[in-house]
Amino acid sequence: MSAATKRAVVLLSGGLDSATCLAWARAQGFTCATLAVDYGQRHRVELEAAARVAKALGSSDHRTVRIDLSAIGGSALTADIAVPKGRDEAAMAGAIPVTYVPARNAVFLATALGFAETLGASDLVAGMNAIDYSGYPDCRPEFVRAFESLAKVATKMGVEGATWRVHTPLMELDKAGIIRLGVSLGVDYAITHSCYDPAPDGRACGACDSCLLRARGFREAGVTDPTRYLNSPEG
Numbered sequence: 001m002s003a004a005t006k007r008a009v010v011l012l013s014g015g016l017d018s019a020t021c022l023a024w025a026r027a028q029g030f031t032c033a034t035l036a037v038d039y040g041q042r043h044r045v046e047l048e049a050a051a052r053v054a055k056a057l058g059s060s061d062h063r064t065v066r067i068d069l070s071a072i073g074g075s076a077l078t079a080d081i082a083v084p085k086g087r088d089e090a091a092m093a094g095a096i097p098v099t100y101v102p103a104r105n106a107v108f109l110a111t112a113l114g115f116a117e118t119l120g121a122s123d124l125v126a127g128m129n130a131i132d133y134s135g136y137p138d139c140r141p142e143f144v145r146a147f148e149s150l151a152k153v154a155t156k157m158g159v160e161g162a163t164w165r166v167h168t169p170l171m172e173l174d175k176a177g178i179i180r181l182g183v184s185l186g187v188d189y190a191i192t193h194s195c196y197d198p199a200p201d202g203r204a205c206g207a208c209d210s211c212l213l214r215a216r217g218f219r220e221a222g223v224t225d226p227t228r229y230l231n232s233p234e235g
Contacts, residue, residue: 006030006031006121006122006123007031007033007116007119007120007121007123008030008031008032008033008116008121008123008124008167009032009033009034009035009112009115009116009121009124009125010022010025010032010059010124010126011035011037011109011112011124011125011126012034012036012050012053012054012059012062013037013046013050013127014036014046014047014048014049014050014051014052014053014192014193015046015127015192015193015194015210016175016182016189016192016214016217017129017170017178018050018053018126018127019057019182019187019189019191019192020127020170020178020185020187021125021126021167021170022053022054022057022059023057023182023185023186023187024125024169024181025125025167025169026185030123031060032058032059032060033063033115033119033121034050034054034059034061034062034063035063035064035111035112036050036051036054036062036063036065037064037065037066037107037108037111038064038065038067039068039069039070039078039101039104039107040068040069040070041069041077041101042076042077042078042083042196042197043077043193043195043196043197043198045193046193046194047064049191049192049193052191053192056188056191057187065111067107069101069104072102074101075098075099075100075101075104076097076099076196077099077196078101081098082098083098083099083205083208084097084098084099085197085205085207085208086207092135092212092213094135095135096135096136096137097135097209099196099210100135100136100137104138105126105128105136105138105139105143106138106143106147108126109126109147109166112124112126113155113164117156117157122162122163122164123164123167124165124166124167125168125169126144126167126168127168127170128140128143128144128168128171129170129173129178130171130172131174131175141168141171144168144171147166148165148166151166174220175213175214175216175217175220175221176217176218176220176221177221178217179217179218179221179223180221180223183223188226189225189226189227190227194210194211195208195210196209196210196211198230202228203230204227204228205229205230205231206229206231206232206233207231211227211229211233214227215229215233216233
């Protein structure tokens, strides 16, 4: 079956990276189903953004799955732990931050894997990035390749000979490069959401790692940042 007639499942958080991934997959000729995960995150406004992005970028089947990772906690995104603010690049490149959600991408990809198998799709698309990734271990190429090996032995399709592929088109791009790619593919970043600790009205805080990386990316790409910030990021 050619790529033009194949289906892919795209993990869609509603953020800048995953929106770019969906646009990329559509440009590759994939018919894309999208999967958002309601995992008990404090920034639940991203689920609304995911639905907007799915509609705008032509998802054929958008699903939101509830998996309550707040039940195990361990992260500033799912528990009563302060989200770090105002960190510089050196701090972001240091130890794995408290915004790391234990095993999140393993859980997300496993869920996408199950969804894909029900569709007869053997391609997954995800926004892992090894450059502007805030130190998360489950955003590295080693993790992605290991998951592909797992998929082959963990699924009916795999043991029957299907070749599972996890596409990570952003893996080697910095945030500016991701934005340039998205702009070239027609992504409207005004409908996306990246902030870890948004205000009640949905505005981005402007100080968490995600906001700072996003704002820097727009500056370096030379693209106007459409984000509504509570406090404008410095720089």
